[in-house]
Amino acid sequence: MMDYFSPVAFIxxxxxxxxxxxxxxxxxxxxxxxxVDTVNTLMVAVLILLGVVYRQIIFIDVAIVYALLSFVSxxxxxxxxxxxx
Amino acid sequence: MIETLIHVLVIAGLIISxxxxxxxxxxxxxxxxxxxxxxxxxxxFYILQAPDVAISQAAIGAGLTTAIFIIAxxxxxxxxxxxx
Amino acid sequence: xxxxxxxxxxxxxxxxxxxxxIIGLLRFPDVxxxxxxxxKMTTFGSVxxxxxxxxxxxxxxxxxxxxxYAVLAIHTLIAAVALAFTNALGSxxxxxxxxxxxxxxxxAVVDRLEExxx
Numbered sequence: 001m002m003d004y005f006s007p008v009a010f011i012x013x014x015x016x017x018x019x020x021x022x023x024x025x026x027x028x029x030x031x032x033x034x035x036v037d038t039v040n041t042l043m044v045a046v047l048i049l050l051g052v053v054y055r056q057i058i059f060i061d062v063a064i065v066y067a068l069l070s071f072v073s074x075x076x077x078x079x080x081x082x083x084x085x
Numbered sequence: 086m087i088e089t090l091i092h093v094l095v096i097a098g099l100i101i102s103x104x105x106x107x108x109x110x111x112x113x114x115x116x117x118x119x120x121x122x123x124x125x126x127x128x129x130f131y132i133l134q135a136p137d138v139a140i141s142q143a144a145i146g147a148g149l150t151t152a153i154f155i156i157a158x159x160x161x162x163x164x165x166x167x168x169x
Numbered sequence: 170x171x172x173x174x175x176x177x178x179x180x181x182x183x184x185x186x187x188x189x190x191i192i193g194l195l196r197f198p199d200v201x202x203x204x205x206x207x208x209k210m211t212t213f214g215s216v217x218x219x220x221x222x223x224x225x226x227x228x229x230x231x232x233x234x235x236x237x238y239a240v241l242a243i244h245t246l247i248a249a250v251a252l253a254f255t256n257a258l259g260s261x262x263x264x265x266x267x268x269x270x271x272x273x274x275x276x277a278v279v280d281r282l283e284e285x286x287x
Contacts, residue, residue, distance in 0.1 A: 030267035073151035074259035082266030
């Protein structure tokens with residue numbers, strides 16, 4: 001049952017690369033912010049899957065901290081783009 | 086095997102995002118690339134079986150560093166090389 | 170056996186929707202449509218991959234009564250709930266900031282938020 005999680009984690013890490021293409025090409029800062037937000041979401045999914053692959057419970061807590069704290073940086077970027085920071 | 090492939094992809098992404106921080110003249114875009122760099126280095130610590138370091142890197146890199154850089158950019162100019 | 174089929178189905182649905190979200194991020198013309206693609210698709214896909222991990226934890230707990238797997242399922246559930254909340258709030262903040270920065274939607278016919286005011 002272990003064999004199903006690591007290929008999906010590999011697919012998601014490859015998708016992080018495709019999101020970085022939008023980070024390079026995005027014409028406005030809002031496009032780049034959307035790309036970074038997408039990278040955040042994919043990374044939380046990768047952390048959960050790798051926590052199962054490595055069979056460590058403490059690894060899931062990293063994903064919780066990550067999901068809650070990347071929100072802070074997203075809010076700061078959005079406030080700066082909107083001009084009311 | 087496939088963990089090795091994930092490891093190679095993460096290290097390649099680290100190099101690419103570090104080069105992007107160097108390349109961008111728009112400092113807000115450089116800050117976003119530095120955010121992606123800190124996410125990927127957190128995943129690297131995670132793959133190297135150090136979850137406590139990964140937690141502290143996620144807290145500092147994802148939350149605090151981006152916010153402090155953006156506050157600094159607000160106080161100075163957004164584009165590199167003067168001329169706001 | 171049923172649990173294994175469910176895990177494979179959830180992982181397939183999750184990776185499929187993540188791939189759709191990235192295709193939308195790369196192909197759509199402006200900020201709002203890209204955000205429309207990525208927020209919904211990647212949240213749905215990531216919650217489904219987390220659901221596969223929850224099913225794995227629950228079935229492993231029912232097979233061998235080891236509380237480690239129950240902790241795995243509960244923590245993954247907390248992570249999925251946190252992911253759903255923060256992703257929706259963050260993308261709404263980015264959309265509001267982009268509209269206030271003056272980025273217009275491509276080929277937009279009507280803009281109600283502009284009429285109402287900030």
